[in-house]
Amino acid sequence: HFISVLAQRGYFKDKAFVNYLKYLLYWKEPEYAKYLKYPQCLHMLELLQYEHFRKELVNAQCAKFIDEQQILHWQHYSRKRMRLQQALAEQQQQNNTSVK
Helix, strand or coil: CHHHHHHHCCHHHCHHHHHHHHHHHHHHCHHHHCCCCCCCHHHHHHHCCCHHHHHHCCCHHHHHHHHHHHHHHHHHHHHHHHHHHHHHHHHHHHHHHHHC
16 A cells, blocks of 8 residues: 555656665665565565556556455465464474373
């Protein structure tokens, strides 16, 4: 939603702002990326390097589609992560039981 607002307000037409987006790519380096709470933002940052993508964000339907896809990804990721954590906990419990 935030990048859609930036597009609608014309920020992506500003050469200085586009250069700033390019500068922000340093966050992809491991020494910085490890501090990100939402690492998927790096994918959006990568997409913002393309003029066509920046122009499409003005379109409300396009922005809504991206927003919906992001939400679906988070939902799937959180469910998958919970299942993996439960399986790991069960495995550790079995290992602890078999050791005794």
